[in-house]
Amino acid sequence: xxxxxxxxxxxxxxxxxxxxxxxxxxxxxxxxxxxxxxxxxxxxxxxxxxxxxxxxxxxxxxxxxxxxxxxxxxxxxxxxxxxxxxxxxxxxxxxxxxxxxxxxxxxxxxxxxxxxxxxxxxxxxxxxxxxxxxxxxxxxxxxxxxxxxxxxxxxxxxxxxxxxxxxxxxxxxxxxxxxxxxxxxxxxxxxxxxxxxxxxxxxxxxxxxxxxxxxxxxxx
Amino acid sequence: xxxxxxxxxxxxxxxxxxxxxxxxxxxxxxxxxxxxxxxxxxxxxxxxxxxxxxxxxxxxxxxxxxxxxxxxxxxxxxxxxxxx
Numbered sequence: 001x002x003x004x005x006x007x008x009x010x011x012x013x014x015x016x017x018x019x020x021x022x023x024x025x026x027x028x029x030x031x032x033x034x035x036x037x038x039x040x041x042x043x044x045x046x047x048x049x050x051x052x053x054x055x056x057x058x059x060x061x062x063x064x065x066x067x068x069x070x071x072x073x074x075x076x077x078x079x080x081x082x083x084x085x086x087x088x089x090x091x092x093x094x095x096x097x098x099x100x101x102x103x104x105x106x107x108x109x110x111x112x113x114x115x116x117x118x119x120x121x122x123x124x125x126x127x128x129x130x131x132x133x134x135x136x137x138x139x140x141x142x143x144x145x146x147x148x149x150x151x152x153x154x155x156x157x158x159x160x161x162x163x164x165x166x167x168x169x170x171x172x173x174x175x176x177x178x179x180x181x182x183x184x185x186x187x188x189x190x191x192x193x194x195x196x197x198x199x200x201x202x203x204x205x206x207x208x209x210x211x212x213x214x215x216x217x218x219x220x
Numbered sequence: 221x222x223x224x225x226x227x228x229x230x231x232x233x234x235x236x237x238x239x240x241x242x243x244x245x246x247x248x249x250x251x252x253x254x255x256x257x258x259x260x261x262x263x264x265x266x267x268x269x270x271x272x273x274x275x276x277x278x279x280x281x282x283x284x285x286x287x288x289x290x291x292x293x294x295x296x297x298x299x300x301x302x303x304x
Binding site: 037048051052110111112113114117 | 240263266
């Protein structure tokens with residue numbers, strides 16, 4: 001089966017890039033939270049619930065928004081055939097710690113429901129799935145770092161077991177001011193999204209690794 | 221009462237992460253749920269925590285929530301009547 005990367009986006013070091021080209025940058029170095037809000041506004045995303053999400057979900061959600069800007073997958077695919085398979089390193093640790101702080105003191109025991117609902121990394125995938133009405137394979141796996149083989153294996157398996165016809169996959173990691181997101185839009189070679197890519201990018205681990213290197217090591 | 225209403229609006233914006241809103245954007249008598257601010261069930265739980273944490277008021281019967289959290293004014297009235 002021939003699978004192709006039709007589009008990829010990254011959000012790394014105060015920049016959002018689409019297919020290797022700069023789409024947004026936020027030059028001031030005032031931290032992840034201000035960056036992600038500025039990026040949200042730049043891409044004119046109208047989804048007030050964004051502000052209620054935890055930091056990891058904001059990154060995953062906005063990454064999918066940028067990846068699917070001007071693309072309506074529902075024109076080509078049934079919702080239950082669109083997959084979203086993400087990997088991540090720190091899981092939901094940042095919000096887990098926040099939740100732990102709120103229940104540490106038995107005399108001042110006020111767990112926040114809105115924090116608690118984000119104490120799982122797959123909520124990030126859920127937020128994007130709700131927004132775009134994806135009902136196919138949906139998961140978040142934990143790995144030590146960007147793992148091209150893992151991303152390739154889980155995505156290929158989803159296609160081979162005939163559970164998806166189109167899939168968003170990649171790596172979305174955030175803890176404090178450290179963040180990296182690299183997502184790929186994958187389709188079969190003979191798929192519908194040919195116009196998105198100026199060249200055929202074969203979906204294989206070495207290519208994913210090469211793109212990761214480009215996106216993390218590019219210089220101004 | 222007006223002072224409490226203003227304080228409640230500020231607290232609601234903070235605990236519900238309504239970052240795009242200012243206190244004056246919240247109408248005192250408008251419904252908080254449904255067509256009002258469009259809050260959801262998690263927000264309702266967060267408001268219950270707010271009452272307990274900031275005002276020492278515990279809602280014993282969840283059914284009362286519908287009346288108490290109808291608007292900022294009904295919240296303020298409930299706090300005024302029940303705060304020890």
